Amino acid sequence: MSAPFIELHNVHKHYKQNRRSIFDDQPSVVKAMNGVSFSLYEGESFGLVGESGSGKSTTGQVILQLLKQTSGSIYYQGTDVTTFTKQQLKSWRKKVQIVFQDPYASLNPKKTIEWILHEPLEIHHIGDKASREEKILETIHDVGLDTSFLDRFPHELSGGQRQRVAIASALVLDPEFIVIDEGVSALDVSVQAQILNLLTKLQKKYNLTYLFISHDLNVVQYFCDRIAIMYLGEIVELGSTEDIGTNPKHPYAEALFSAIPHLDVDEERIPLAGELPDPSNPPTGCPFHTRCAKAMDSCKSVKPVVHTMRAGYQVTCHLYTQEPEHQTS
Amino acid sequence: MSTPLLSIENLDVAFHFQDGDYNAINHVSFNVYPNEVLGIVGESGCGKSLTSKAIMGILPENASVKQGSITFRETNLVTMKEKQWQKIRGDAISMISQEPMTSLNPLLTVGKQIAEVLKQHRSYSKKEMKEKTIALMKEVGLPRAEALYKSYPHQLSGGMRQRIVIAIALIASPQLIIADEPTTALDVTIQAQILDLFKNIKNTRNSSLIFISHDLGVIRQVCDRVVVMYAGRVVEQGKVADILYEPKHPYTKGLIQSIPDHTKRGQELYTIPGNVPGLKERKRGCPFADRCAHRMDICHTHFPDEVYVENQAVSCHLYTKEEVKHVSTIH
Ligand SMILES: Nc1ncnc2c1ncn2[C@@H]1O[C@H](COP(=O)(O)OP(=O)(O)O)[C@@H](O)[C@H]1O
Ligand SMILES: Nc1ncnc2c1ncn2[C@@H]1O[C@H](COP(=O)(O)OP(=O)(O)O)[C@@H](O)[C@H]1O
Ligand SMILES: [Mg+2]
Ligand SMILES: [Mg+2]
Numbered sequence: 011m012s013a014p015f016i017e018l019h020n021v022h023k024h025y026k027q028n029r030r031s032i033f034d035d036q037p038s039v040v041k042a043m044n045g046v047s048f049s050l051y052e053g054e055s056f057g058l059v060g061e062s063g064s065g066k067s068t069t070g071q072v073i074l075q076l077l078k079q080t081s082g083s084i085y086y087q088g089t090d091v092t093t094f095t096k097q098q099l100k101s102w103r104k105k106v107q108i109v110f111q112d113p114y115a116s117l118n119p120k121k122t123i124e125w126i127l128h129e130p131l132e133i134h135h136i137g138d139k140a141s142r143e144e145k146i147l148e149t150i151h152d153v154g155l156d157t158s159f160l161d162r163f164p165h166e167l168s169g170g171q172r173q174r175v176a177i178a179s180a181l182v183l184d185p186e187f188i189v190i191d192e193g194v195s196a197l198d199v200s201v202q203a204q205i206l207n208l209l210t211k212l213q214k215k216y217n218l219t220y221l222f223i224s225h226d227l228n229v230v231q232y233f234c235d236r237i238a239i240m241y242l243g244e245i246v247e248l249g250s251t252e253d254i255g256t257n258p259k260h261p262y263a264e265a266l267f268s269a270i271p272h273l274d275v276d277e278e279r280i281p282l283a284g285e286l287p288d289p290s291n292p293p294t295g296c297p298f299h300t301r302c303a304k305a306m307d308s309c310k311s312v313k314p315v316v317h318t319m320r321a322g323y324q325v326t327c328h329l330y331t332q333e334p335e336h337q338t339s
Numbered sequence: 340m341s342t343p344l345l346s347i348e349n350l351d352v353a354f355h356f357q358d359g360d361y362n363a364i365n366h367v368s369f370n371v372y373p374n375e376v377l378g379i380v381g382e383s384g385c386g387k388s389l390t391s392k393a394i395m396g397i398l399p400e401n402a403s404v405k406q407g408s409i410t411f412r413e414t415n416l417v418t419m420k421e422k423q424w425q426k427i428r429g430d431a432i433s434m435i436s437q438e439p440m441t442s443l444n445p446l447l448t449v450g451k452q453i454a455e456v457l458k459q460h461r462s463y464s465k466k467e468m469k470e471k472t473i474a475l476m477k478e479v480g481l482p483r484a485e486a487l488y489k490s491y492p493h494q495l496s497g498g499m500r501q502r503i504v505i506a507i508a509l510i511a512s513p514q515l516i517i518a519d520e521p522t523t524a525l526d527v528t529i530q531a532q533i534l535d536l537f538k539n540i541k542n543t544r545n546s547s548l549i550f551i552s553h554d555l556g557v558i559r560q561v562c563d564r565v566v567v568m569y570a571g572r573v574v575e576q577g578k579v580a581d582i583l584y585e586p587k588h589p590y591t592k593g594l595i596q597s598i599p600d601h602t603k604r605g606q607e608l609y610t611i612p613g614n615v616p617g618l619k620e621r622k623r624g625c626p627f628a629d630r631c632a633h634r635m636d637i638c639h640t641h642f643p644d645e646v647y648v649e650n651q652a653v654s655c656h657l658y659t660k661e662e663v664k665h666v667s668t669i670h
Contacts, residue, residue: 061529170614171614199382199597200382200593200594200597200610201382201614203597203599203609203610206599206608207607207608207610210607225526228556229599231601232599232600232603251604265528266527266528269527269528269530270556271557271559271560272556272559273555273556273583273595273598273600276560279531281531281532282532285496285499286496
């Protein structure tokens with residue numbers, strides 16, 4: 011494989027929460043990223059999945075340096091962006107963009123679509139008046155809209171059209187990398203299909219790299235080349251979509267994938283008891299052991315390490331690193 | 340088939356705007372039979388929630404039933420007074436909404452909110468109400484129900500709050516429960532737990548359920564039959580397997596084809612051209628005509644009668660030719 015396009019090295023992001031009551035003497039800490047390492051390769055769609063609260067959005071925003079990590083390094087084409095100065099960050103930001111779930115919240119309601127697309131060009135001092143106009147026209151066509159949309163306002167558009175504008179406003183700066191954070195989750199099926207096709211078309215045309223964050227595993231398995239599964243701030247399994255989709259290894263991944271509602275026959279459901287534990291007070295040992303049907307004694311105290319099943323396929327679970335002990339359940 | 344528990348016939352619901360009335364629900368007819376789970380599926384704006392609000396008698400102020408009837412146990416709900424409604428709501432018919440947070444009172448303990456329904460509709464002692472509430476909380480999968488009884492909504496996770504909302508809907512043992520997108524806001528793992536709960540309700544309780552969802556995979560798991568809506572119209576209805584695997588209406592076909600999954604990886608997804616028409620953009624005839632590859636002249640002028648094609652009822656001119664048998668009501 012070629013050199014990674016983006017590389018995360020043991021990244022931590024801890025949120026300090028205010029004391030929740032006068033009886034808490036310590037402010038609690040949520041480890042939204044707890045030693046996250048993975049690489050993205052140029053031109054791929056990399057899916058990040060997991061239940062809400064597992065740290066997906068935090069990871070996307072930390073990569074883009076919209077949030078500062080607590081520790082760790084993030085290399086973008088070999089350069090550590092966590093050490094960038096303000097100036098360096100600003101010029102790098104052109105290349106990396108984000109599209110959110112709710113385009114209504116991310117588009118300024120008082121501005122026309124033309125203004126929304128013009129703004130990033132102005133902030134980054136790109137081109138002159140004529141070339142900016144040309145770029146805006148090119149972009150609006152790229153996302154499947156026409157020039158009649160330019161003097162409209164976000165509220166005059168349908169959900170799908172707004173999401174096209176949000177994609178256009180990310181695209182207008184000629185980015186290399188886009189984080190799509192639940193970018194198609196709120197859309198109806200028929201609109202979602204249009205936007206997914208659009209994202210694929212743009213990726214081919216501009217050789218874009220996507221970090222595709224979604225809780226919809228059907229969409230992720232359709233769209234992504236590789237998938238990482240996150241649980242309480244940690245990557246528990248990472249591999250190709252084929253590998254993980256057909257035969258997930260980590261008990262959490264197994265349960266997650268077996269819960270997908272399919273249109274055709276159901277796989278046997280692997281029940282997952284309970285809900286995500288309090289992230290400010292995560293379990294000891296393996297963070298998943300409290301809900302794991304295959305938990306062994308060691309899982310309660312010993313944190314599993316990343317185990318490489320084969321090149322490009324890793325699982326963080328004692329089941330694959332030790333001889334099986336007697337099960338506790 | 341047996342007599343329906345609920346029968347909606349030719350229902351029109353219109354919004355009143357300054358420039359006139361616009362039908363958001365157009366000639367909708369379907370039945371709900373005792374002890375069945377009926378799904379309603381369709382994209383946002385097609386009228387799923389409005390249909391359920393019409394059944395519950397809680398239409399928005401600027402909307403009203405223009406024609407048609409909703410018959411529940413031989414009573415036409417449409418002509419009922421609010422006083423009569425209050426007796427039925429929560430008791431004989433109850434509703435579970437999509438957003439559990441908005442349907443719970445943040446200032447009341449969750450146990451009280453469940454018990455409150457009994458207080459309104461039954462004459463139990465305080466002790467009996469609490470016992471019944473706690474038993475039901477356990478039934479809907481809430482651990483440590485005694486302790487949870489005294490907690491407030493914000494102290495619970497999304498999944499637990501949805502279980503409370505479900506308990507509120509179940510406590511009076513209604514004959515009809517309407518669940519409007521009850522798992523849409525939840526993670527797949529929690530969704531799977533809640534769907535199991537619905538399957539359990541279906542097996543253990545003597546109620547019928549209307550289960551609204553935009554997700555056909557979810558519909559498939561819990562429903563016996565399904566009604567497909569598009570732009571205020573019912574375009575197709577029948578048994579879930581027939582609709583999913585042998586869809587007849589071009590819209591249903593397109594909808595199913597455009598659902599992404601791992602088998603379609605690397606392929607362009609099928610897309611239905613154009614957009615769902617807004618309330619004021621709906622034209623005469625079949626509302627899907629402008630987006631339909633099979634449209635004919637008649638589609639732009641007349642909405643087709645519902646006809647039986649193989650096992651399901653379809654409203655599409657492709658099937659209204661002579662050789663197809665017309666039937667007026669379809670189970
Ligand atoms: N600004 C913040 N302050 C404190 N905690 C936060 C903040 N943002 C996110 N968190 C917490 O960090 C964890 C991960 O959140 P997030 O990255 O949004 O997860 P996901 O996108 O997977 O749902 C959650 O427990 C969340 O409550
Ligand atoms: N309060 C309202 N005022 C005006 N139009 C409304 C209102 N509520 C719903 N509508 C319109 O009625 C139609 C049906 O809405 P709804 O039943 O909520 O759709 P669904 O639940 O299928 O997404 C939509 O076109 C919607 O825009
Ligand atoms: Mg998120
Ligand atoms: Mg709705």
